[in-house]
Amino acid sequence: MERLNARLEIPEVEPGTLGACPVAPDALVDIKRQQTNPARWRGRGWKEFSDAVRALGVEMSETISARGAYATDAGGTAYGLPHGVVIARSAEQIAGLLKAAQAHRVPVTVRGGGLTTEGESVAFGGVLLDMTGMSRVISIDPAALSVRTQAGIFWHSLAEELRREGLDYLSAPLNLTSSVGGTLGVGGIDVNSPRLGCSADQALALQVVTPTGDIVECSDTQNPELFARVILGYGQFGVITEATLKVRPYTPLRMHYYYYSSLRTAIEDLQLIDRNDASDYSGILTILDCAVNLLVAFDSPEREAAFKAGWESRLRGHGEFGFGLRMLGRYALRPWKLGEAWLLLQRKRELFPELQRSEYMRDGLMLDRTVVFSRAVWNFWGGRQMVIPDLATSAAKFADAVERGNAVCRKYFPHYTLYCVGIRLRKDHREHYEMSCIPPDAEEWAYGCEFEPMTNGRTYSRDHLQSFKNAIYDIGVDVGASYYRFGGMMKGYIRRVFGDALVDRHLAMKKKADPAMILNRDVIF
Amino acid sequence: MFGRARSPVVRKDHSACSGCSLCLLVCPVWRQTRDPRLTPEGRAKALQHGAPARELAASVAACRLCGACEPVCPEDIDLVGMTLGLRAHLADPALVTALHGRMKEIASQPLRVLDAKIAFLPGPALREKPQVMARITALTGAVPSTDDGVDIEEALQSGIPIPRERLERFLGHLRAAQEVVVEDGQWMRPLREWLPKARLTSLGAALGNLDAVRRSLRKTDLYVIEPRAYHSDYERLVGHYDRLRTERGCAFNLDLQRIAIPPAAQADWILKGLRVERVVVERQEDAEAFVAHGAYPVVHLAELADH
Numbered sequence: 027m028e029r030l031n032a033r034l035e036i037p038e039v040e041p042g043t044l045g046a047c048p049v050a051p052d053a054l055v056d057i058k059r060q061q062t063n064p065a066r067w068r069g070r071g072w073k074e075f076s077d078a079v080r081a082l083g084v085e086m087s088e089t090i091s092a093r094g095a096y097a098t099d100a101g102g103t104a105y106g107l108p109h110g111v112v113i114a115r116s117a118e119q120i121a122g123l124l125k126a127a128q129a130h131r132v133p134v135t136v137r138g139g140g141l142t143t144e145g146e147s148v149a150f151g152g153v154l155l156d157m158t159g160m161s162r163v164i165s166i167d168p169a170a171l172s173v174r175t176q177a178g179i180f181w182h183s184l185a186e187e188l189r190r191e192g193l194d195y196l197s198a199p200l201n202l203t204s205s206v207g208g209t210l211g212v213g214g215i216d217v218n219s220p221r222l223g224c225s226a227d228q229a230l231a232l233q234v235v236t237p238t239g240d241i242v243e244c245s246d247t248q249n250p251e252l253f254a255r256v257i258l259g260y261g262q263f264g265v266i267t268e269a270t271l272k273v274r275p276y277t278p279l280r281m282h283y284y285y286y287s288s289l290r291t292a293i294e295d296l297q298l299i300d301r302n303d304a305s306d307y308s309g310i311l312t313i314l315d316c317a318v319n320l321l322v323a324f325d326s327p328e329r330e331a332a333f334k335a336g337w338e339s340r341l342r343g344h345g346e347f348g349f350g351l352r353m354l355g356r357y358a359l360r361p362w363k364l365g366e367a368w369l370l371l372q373r374k375r376e377l378f379p380e381l382q383r384s385e386y387m388r389d390g391l392m393l394d395r396t397v398v399f400s401r402a403v404w405n406f407w408g409g410r411q412m413v414i415p416d417l418a419t420s421a422a423k424f425a426d427a428v429e430r431g432n433a434v435c436r437k438y439f440p441h442y443t444l445y446c447v448g449i450r451l452r453k454d455h456r457e458h459y460e461m462s463c464i465p466p467d468a469e470e471w472a473y474g475c476e477f478e479p480m481t482n483g484r485t486y487s488r489d490h491l492q493s494f495k496n497a498i499y500d501i502g503v504d505v506g507a508s509y510y511r512f513g514g515m516m517k518g519y520i521r522r523v524f525g526d527a528l529v530d531r532h533l534a535m536k537k538k539a540d541p542a543m544i545l546n547r548d549v550i551f
Numbered sequence: 552m553f554g555r556a557r558s559p560v561v562r563k564d565h566s567a568c569s570g571c572s573l574c575l576l577v578c579p580v581w582r583q584t585r586d587p588r589l590t591p592e593g594r595a596k597a598l599q600h601g602a603p604a605r606e607l608a609a610s611v612a613a614c615r616l617c618g619a620c621e622p623v624c625p626e627d628i629d630l631v632g633m634t635l636g637l638r639a640h641l642a643d644p645a646l647v648t649a650l651h652g653r654m655k656e657i658a659s660q661p662l663r664v665l666d667a668k669i670a671f672l673p674g675p676a677l678r679e680k681p682q683v684m685a686r687i688t689a690l691t692g693a694v695p696s697t698d699d700g701v702d703i704e705e706a707l708q709s710g711i712p713i714p715r716e717r718l719e720r721f722l723g724h725l726r727a728a729q730e731v732v733v734e735d736g737q738w739m740r741p742l743r744e745w746l747p748k749a750r751l752t753s754l755g756a757a758l759g760n761l762d763a764v765r766r767s768l769r770k771t772d773l774y775v776i777e778p779r780a781y782h783s784d785y786e787r788l789v790g791h792y793d794r795l796r797t798e799r800g801c802a803f804n805l806d807l808q809r810i811a812i813p814p815a816a817q818a819d820w821i822l823k824g825l826r827v828e829r830v831v832v833e834r835q836e837d838a839e840a841f842v843a844h845g846a847y848p849v850v851h852l853a854e855l856a857d858h
């Protein structure tokens with residue numbers, strides 16, 4: 027029995043390497059099993075480290091109430107407890123913390139909103155550094171259309187401040203509680219990303235605390251190598267403490283919805299719109315396989331009118347009324363599918379009013395898109411387990427990849443939603459994209475699709491959820507895609523997708539920048 | 552099946568917290584401290600992981616019971632109830648004894664039933680404004696209570712149980728009322744339970760429904776909603792204030808989620824970026840923050856009909 031336990035224990039491995047999987051090393055022929063759940067850091071030298079940190083005047087909490095609050099992330103499938111929690115207060119405080127962590131080889135996991143879904147922002151021992159303690163806007167420059175902010179700020183809090191000046195951020199996740207720093211490190215996709223790019227591309231400059239505790243300013247012109255590594259770098263090369271971001275004048279939105287019975291047709295029309303810059307916002311949200319919603323929106327009446335005159339008639343989707351008639355015809359001919367019709371009606375009755383609540387609308391315009399969509403996301407899809415695997419591909423591969431992903435969803439869950447959106451790429455940021463969520467073969471646009479099961483209160487086993495995610499991620503390996511969510515339990519995928527040579531090159535850079543491999547060390551390496 | 556219906560009866564507890572952090576965004580304690588431990592999410596998550604109540608004492612004490620966290624919580628967790636439960640657990644025995652002593656003394660005084668169809672429960676700050684009190688009665692027909700229940704309010708805030716005889720005296724004096732108008736929305740929650748047949752109205756809604764008051768609201772007014780009543784009846788009142796905005800064009804102390812920002816220590820933030828000429832408050836206590844700010848005249852909603 028003792029021998030069996032010893033065999034099943036997750037082995038501690040050298041940071042940056044993957045151990046053998048202790049569960050069933052030879053279960054699958056020809057597929058090398060790898061340990062992807064990190065072993066808990068055992069706490070070697072914790073006492074000396076915590077004394078050193080406290081001597082610097084850094085407050086570190088070791089109570090169960092402080093540590094327990096960070097036991098998991100939005101994904102709710104990876105659990106781990108830090109030994110201590112530090113609430114970020116200043117770059118200097120973080121510099122001291124990281125220097126001590128290097129000296130004592132104590133892992134530090136950085137957390138913003140904690141909206142990762144694969145355990146990337148969960149600490150398996152060591153220190154949990156909560157960046158939301160640094161969430162004040164430092165200055166807004168309306169003339170230069172830029173803002174300098176502490177990086178732990180939630181996008182929504184930033185929006186609240188900017189709105190007082192009649193301004194808005196460019197693009198941010200549609201969820202209110204992701205942080206600026208957490209997003210710049212992973213991507214940030216909005217329904218205006220087909221035009222304005224991902225959130226990470228709107229950063230003009232950053233203040234970063236490197237893993238060895240230096241406070242460095244970086245941008246495309248100042249320390250550009252560091253800038254390129256920190257942007258979309260999964261928190262490997264430094265803690266982002268401040269960010270200068272581009273902003274824009276605030277505008278309410280003119281929304282239009284088109285309905286399709288074919289996912290592929292909707293994707294083709296989405297890409298047609300994006301290629302021709304026909305709208306300011308675009309994205310796809312599926313309701314059922316046979317009811318796909320293409321969302322199109324505009325910042326100005328002029329852009330809306332140009333779309334109506336030049337592009338609307340070329341779309342193959344229908345308005346709500348026209349689509350309703352088609353559905354009526356469909357179910358009249360297929361009475362055995364009435365259950366599906368009922369579900370469709372129910373979704374329309376519950377979700378649509380949420381998207382048009384009068385307090386968020388004025389004269390037919392949507393005032394706060396992120397509030398509206400975020401409320402809907404958490405109310406209809408939220409819960410203690412958020413399972414949202416994704417794929418990011420080039421424009422050409424997208425429709426195939428999404429159709430395959432949709433088939434996987436159908437196999438695993440009775441109800442699910444797909445959310446697809448384009449991401450405009452910046453030619454001058456190619457270096458930022460290396461080994462990131464932006465697939466290497468994407469030109470001009472990349473496309474992302476999230477696959478979101480609707481569990482409707484049902485509990486699924488962790489194995490079921492993990493198999494589902496793996497089936498989606500396997501499509502990525504097969505077609506040569508990338509993912510938005512690396513890390514935690516799926517870090518094994520990074521080598522399969524990018525190959526050993528590239529990963530080893532980044533690992534060498536990481537080891538140079540972070541000799542003791544303390545910073546976010548279980549996320550991708 | 553698709554969404555989760557909100558049930559007014561069965562509300563969830565801390566175990567349902569998904570960690571979405573939406574409650575942080577609206578919590579005034581979070582806004583001031585940026586300390587996640589002092590927020591409803593911090594408490595719910597800590598409880599999920601077995602934290603003992605005593606470790607949450609500072610967090611529990613920091614809560615202002617403004618109720619802003621409840622309407623935004625997608626899991627519909629009884630967050631104010633959770634905090635009050637913890638306060639009950641942590642209540643200082645000396646405080647409980649002293650308060651119970653006071654309550655028993657009040658309970659022993661003779662009961663005077665309020666002879667009015669509409670009763671009005673004002674707060675102490677409003678009691679000090681007899682002209683405003685008189686205007687409220689003249690406009691709404693609501694008669695001020697003869698027992699303001701200040702001790703009961705204190706017990707409610709501290710999570711201290713209320714002796715039966717004290718509660719009976721308080722409720723007994725409201726026996727004849729078909730409607731109770733409250734200045735402090737904190738009363739909404741317990742009165743809903745104690746007086747299930749009575750109509751409960753916040754002072755803001757009672758006055759705001761009157762033409763004479765509505766007509767006097769200007770585009771250049773900042774209208775300060777009393778947060779507790781608003782949040783305790785959010786789904787209905789969000790429409791009420793939205794109609795008021797459409798009709799009168801005034802600004803409100805609402806954030807982008809349409810949650811009311813409590814004025815205490817946040818007057819600067821509420822006023823930031825607004826072009827207003829006058830501040831109109833529903834609750835007299837909220838006037839203090841704007842009077843201290845000093846930039847604009849502050850009037851009570853009831854006084855508007857005179858302007």
Ligand SMILES: Cc1cc2nc3c(=O)[nH]c(=O)nc-3n(C[C@H](O)[C@H](O)[C@H](O)COP(=O)(O)OP(=O)(O)OC[C@H]3O[C@@H](n4cnc5c(N)ncnc54)[C@H](O)[C@@H]3O)c2cc1C
Pocket residue numbers: 100101135136137138139140141142143146147157177178198199200201203204205206207208209210211212213214215216260261262264265266267403404412513546549
């Ligand atoms: C319900 C839901 C909806 C979502 N919707 C969208 C969407 O519409 N669009 C989209 O793009 N994404 C979306 N996401 C994904 C999520 O928003 C992103 O992963 C997000 O950007 C993460 O931000 P965060 O602050 O929560 O980061 P965290 O989850 O806290 O951290 C992300 C990673 O960055 C690291 N990190 C955090 N802060 C810093 C810092 N300051 N410096 C260095 N490293 C740091 C962490 O260690 C971690 O590895 C959604 C997620 C959920 C759960």
Ligand code: SF4
Pocket residue numbers: 577578579580581590591613614615616617618619620621630631
């Ligand atoms: S009631 Fe108000 S102060 Fe208390 S936790 Fe909720 S939002 Fe914060």
Ligand code: SF4
Pocket residue numbers: 567568569570571572573574575591592595623624625626627628630
């Ligand atoms: S809003 Fe509700 S579910 Fe979300 S973090 Fe707060 S308490 Fe938890």
